[in-house]
Amino acid sequence: MLHTKLEINNLVFTYNKGxxxxxxxxxxxxxxxxxxxxxxxxxxxxxxxxxxxxxxxxLLKPESGNVLLDGTDIHADKSxxxxxxxxxGLVFQYPEQQLFEETVxxxxxxxxxxxxxPAEEIEERVKWALDMVGLTPEMGEQSPFDxxxxxxxxxxxxxxxxxxPEVLVLDEPAAGLDPVGRDEILMKIxxxxxxxxxxxxxxxxxxxxxxxxxxxxxxINGGRxxxxxxxxxxxxxxxxxxQMGLSAxxxxxxxxxxxxxGFRLRDGLYTVEDVVAxxxxxxxxxxxxxHK
Amino acid sequence: MKIIEADKVCFSYRIAGxxxxxxxxxxxxxxxxxxxGEGEFVxxxxxxxxxxxxxxxxxxxxxxxxxxxxxxxxxxxxxxxxxxxIRQTAGMVFQNPDNQIVATIVxxxxxxxxxxxxxPxxxxxxxxDEALATVGMGDYALHSPHFxxxxxxxxxxxxxxxxxxPRIIILDxxxxxxxxxGRREVLAAVSRLNRQxxxxxxxxxxxxxxxxxxxxVVVMDKGAxxxxxTPGEVFLHGPLLRELGLNLPQITEIGARLAECGLPxxxxxxxxxxxxxxxxxxxxxx
Ligand SMILES: Nc1ncnc2c1ncn2[C@@H]1O[C@H](COP(=O)(O)OP(=O)(O)OP(=O)(O)O)[C@@H](O)[C@H]1O
Ligand SMILES: Nc1ncnc2c1ncn2[C@@H]1O[C@H](COP(=O)(O)OP(=O)(O)OP(=O)(O)O)[C@@H](O)[C@H]1O
Ligand SMILES: [Mg+2]
Ligand SMILES: [Mg+2]
Numbered sequence: 001m002l003h004t005k006l007e008i009n010n011l012v013f014t015y016n017k018g019x020x021x022x023x024x025x026x027x028x029x030x031x032x033x034x035x036x037x038x039x040x041x042x043x044x045x046x047x048x049x050x051x052x053x054x055x056x057x058x059l060l061k062p063e064s065g066n067v068l069l070d071g072t073d074i075h076a077d078k079s080x081x082x083x084x085x086x087x088x089g090l091v092f093q094y095p096e097q098q099l100f101e102e103t104v105x106x107x108x109x110x111x112x113x114x115x116x117x118p119a120e121e122i123e124e125r126v127k128w129a130l131d132m133v134g135l136t137p138e139m140g141e142q143s144p145f146d147x148x149x150x151x152x153x154x155x156x157x158x159x160x161x162x163x164x165p166e167v168l169v170l171d172e173p174a175a176g177l178d179p180v181g182r183d184e185i186l187m188k189i190x191x192x193x194x195x196x197x198x199x200x201x202x203x204x205x206x207x208x209x210x211x212x213x214x215x216x217x218x219x220i221n222g223g224r225x226x227x228x229x230x231x232x233x234x235x236x237x238x239x240x241x242x243q244m245g246l247s248a249x250x251x252x253x254x255x256x257x258x259x260x261x262g263f264r265l266r267d268g269l270y271t272v273e274d275v276v277a278x279x280x281x282x283x284x285x286x287x288x289x290x291h292k
Numbered sequence: 293m294k295i296i297e298a299d300k301v302c303f304s305y306r307i308a309g310x311x312x313x314x315x316x317x318x319x320x321x322x323x324x325x326x327x328x329g330e331g332e333f334v335x336x337x338x339x340x341x342x343x344x345x346x347x348x349x350x351x352x353x354x355x356x357x358x359x360x361x362x363x364x365x366x367x368x369x370x371x372x373x374x375x376x377x378i379r380q381t382a383g384m385v386f387q388n389p390d391n392q393i394v395a396t397i398v399x400x401x402x403x404x405x406x407x408x409x410x411x412p413x414x415x416x417x418x419x420x421d422e423a424l425a426t427v428g429m430g431d432y433a434l435h436s437p438h439f440x441x442x443x444x445x446x447x448x449x450x451x452x453x454x455x456x457x458p459r460i461i462i463l464d465x466x467x468x469x470x471x472x473x474g475r476r477e478v479l480a481a482v483s484r485l486n487r488q489x490x491x492x493x494x495x496x497x498x499x500x501x502x503x504x505x506x507x508x509v510v511v512m513d514k515g516a517x518x519x520x521x522t523p524g525e526v527f528l529h530g531p532l533l534r535e536l537g538l539n540l541p542q543i544t545e546i547g548a549r550l551a552e553c554g555l556p557x558x559x560x561x562x563x564x565x566x567x568x569x570x571x572x573x574x575x576x577x578x
Contacts, residue, residue: 015439023439044471045443093442093469094390146307146318149387149465150340150498172442175468176387178339178498179539205443205471208542247472250501250542250564257568263575272542276549283555283574 002034004071005167005199006056006088011065013051025051027223028065033167036197038190040214040231042204044245048223049203050093053169056201057088069167086115089165091157093172093203098156104147105130105140107155111163129158132188134181150176157185167199174209186213211235211249211270219244232268251275294363295381295460295492296328296351301360303346303515320346322515323360330459331490333483335503335523338512339537344496345387347512348462351494353378365459380409383458385466389445398440398448399424399433405456416455423451426481428474442469450478454485460492461485467499479505500527500541504562511536524560543567 013026025048033039043049054060055067058074058081066073074084089111092098101107108129112122130140133154139147144155153176160168170189174182190213193200204210210217210231217234219227221244227234234241235248238256247253252270258279259265265278301324304317321343328334338344349355350362353369365381367374383405386392395401402420411419424430427447432440437448446469453461463482467475483505485491495506503509509526511519513536519526527533527544540548543564550557556574561567 021435021439045447045469045474046441050441094388142307146305148341148345154340172469176340176465176498178342178537179500180534180537181340182498183539205469205475207472242473245471245473251546254543254546254564254567257564258571261568261572263571272546272549276546276553279546279571280550280553280555283571 002036004032005035005037005069006033007031007068007071008052008055009065009068011052011055011067012063013055013060014063015051017063025223026055026062029220029223029225031218031225031228033199033201035199036193037216038193038200038202038214040202040204040210040217041220042207042210042217042246043220045205047220047245049220050171051223052220053090053171053201053203056167056169057085057090059090086163087165088167088169089160089163090169091160091171091173093175098159099144099152102143103141104135104144104155104158105137107144108140108158108162111159115163125162125164126158129162132161132185132192133158134184150178150181153177154181154185165198167201169201169203171203172205173202174204174206182209189213207235207247207249208251211252219246231270235270236268255279293330294327295330295365296326296494297361297363298324298326298347298350299361300325301347301350301357301362303350303355303358305346320515321350321357324512324516325360326510326517326520328492328494330492331486333486333493333505333507334495335506335509336494336496336512337498337500337503337509337538342512342537343515344512345464346515348384348464348494348496351460351462352382352384354384380456381458382460382462383453383456384462385450385453385464387464387468389442389449389469392449392452393437393445396436396438397433398429398435398437401437401448402451402455405452409456419455419457420451423454424448426454427451428477443471443474446470447474447478454481458491460494462494462496464496465498466495467497467502475499475502500539500544504541511538513537523562527562528560 008029008031011026011029015023015025041049099107105126108126109122112125135154157173217231218225235252238248249270251272255265255269255275263282269275269278303321304319307316307318309315336344353375356370362369364378367378393401394404399420402423403416406416406419427450429447450466467478482493486493504523509523510517527540530540530548547557547561
């Protein structure tokens with residue numbers, strides 16, 4: 001059994017508590033995330049995803065219930081908050097909120113500097129992080145405010161990667177990235193996950209991205225976790241997902257449609273690769289062909 | 293009738309030099325030529341930094357070309373005299389909703405545009421209600437926009453532009469923060485405005501599935517339009533699109549890979565239903 005990295009118990013959270021317009025955003029959430037897990041968190045707009053992940057690094061405080069990091073309540077000792085934020089790195093949904101330095105490189109260096117790392121190490125990390133997100137050293141010398149939307153997002157991701165957190169939380173990291181950039185960054189994050197055993201939580205509205213990356217998906221709806229399973233199981237419940245404003249990846253929907261029309265495909269197909277292989281097999285021409 | 297005419301349009305940003313160094317010019321749009329007809333639904337694709345948002349701001353006269361000619365409904369965007377007219381004609385939803393929210397109550401935010409246009413009060417009420425309903429935010433009319441989730445804010449911004457009833461609506465990645473059904477709903481709304489009211493739509497997006505709904509797809513690279521055609525035509529060019537930072541809709545990609553496996557799948561199929569039809573006919577012809 002994996003060591004539990006992050007444990008959320010009976011978490012309730014309300015915005016503007018007591019005001020006439022108070023809003024209960026999290027309603028008794030329970031979730032256990034193992035060390036080294038790569039988990040997806042999906043839910044419609046306003047379902048509570050950003051609110052939940054801001055609880056993970058103590059940016060928001062539970063109204064009741066608690067958040068345990070490595071077994072310890074993150075709010076138990078105020079002097080440890082800095083350590084919690086070092087261990088749990090959060091890339092915000094809107095990168096503009098995160099960029100403020102004169103140059104992109106300085107922005108990326110900000111976190112590592114705060115950790116009190118030696119200068120060479122900081123430089124090393126900045127170089128590595130910019131490369132991870134596909135920004136050139138020249139772009140590192142530009143003002144973050146002179147960047148296009150997608151370039152800003154890359155800079156914000158680099159800033160958090162440079163902290164080398166133990167838990168990496170990404171709120172819509174690929175929104176606004178072009179498809180090739182999205183592929184490159186997400187594949188690099190996957191590689192990093194495999195290599196380092198970092199725990200990753202990915203929030204995304206792209207079912208296709210989630211499908212390619214994660215081992216487990218939690219679905220949140222109206223502030224409650226309503227599904228928590230492997231991707232094949234979650235995506236086979238397409239009609240329920242649609243009820244909640246979500247969907248299954250196009251590939252999964254095609255496989256399900258073909259099943260309805262009499263194709264003998266196994267259940268739970270959801271990636272392009274698997275659907276192509278299964279359809280090719282069903283049409284029995286797959287002999288001697290190499291599937292990527 | 294052509295509502296947007298771009299002829300060799302160029303634009304460079306001025307970058308202030310650090311520590312007194314000289315200002316430099318960063319070209320963002322280079323000799324872009326493109327005509328868009330009234331009532332057309334055009335999707336603009338292109339990698340990060342290819343100049344899509346800059347082009348949108350040029351159409352809206354927020355920026356003016358450094359060379360070339362850009363006309364919107366017959367008016368040049370270069371002079372001061374037609375700016376008001378142009379902004380009224382071309383409504384724009386920006387990439388980041390936070391930069392765009394002006395009021396502290398959702399319905400006031402949506403009313404801001406039509407108020408500025410001098411629309412009579414009674415009609416404003418009707419337009420605001422209709423616009424909020426169109427984007428599915430009617431229940432939030434009296435909320436504070438700053439307390440909304442990312443996707444909810446984006447819908448409010450779209451409603452704000454719809455309420456101005458512009459002849460052209462420019463949407464800069466309007467669905468980047470929306471859930472799949474929200475994305476579908478916003479696109480359906482835009483597409484309805486296009487078909488029923490003849491509104492010209494310019495949709496900038498990184499979702500290839502969305503471009504499928506357009507009449508025409510324009511691909512930008514390094515500030516110019518480098519590839520265009522109907523979705524069916526453009527998405528025949530898998531390898532070229534990848535070089536340009538893009539990819540194929542998942543369904544089209546599946547079709548291309550099945551064809552590589554030697555199956556007689558027609559290239560350029562865009563939707564689940566068409567693909568299912570095609571595969572069924574192959575299965576049954578065995
Ligand atoms: N600062 C805030 N003050 C008051 N209410 C808020 C605030 N932020 C969010 N909310 C409300 O809390 C609920 C959950 O919002 P949250 O931002 O967590 O949603 P989300 O799942 O991240 O949505 P999205 O996919 O649109 O980003 C929503 O109903 C939202 O309106
Ligand atoms: N305010 C600015 N000052 C200086 N340069 C800018 C500014 N805004 C954009 N640029 C540069 O101009 C080029 C085009 O940017 P633009 O925002 O038009 O790209 P885009 O196609 O919209 O990209 P994205 O998909 O990332 O939104 C990029 O190289 C970008 O770095
Ligand atoms: Mg959010
Ligand atoms: Mg842009």
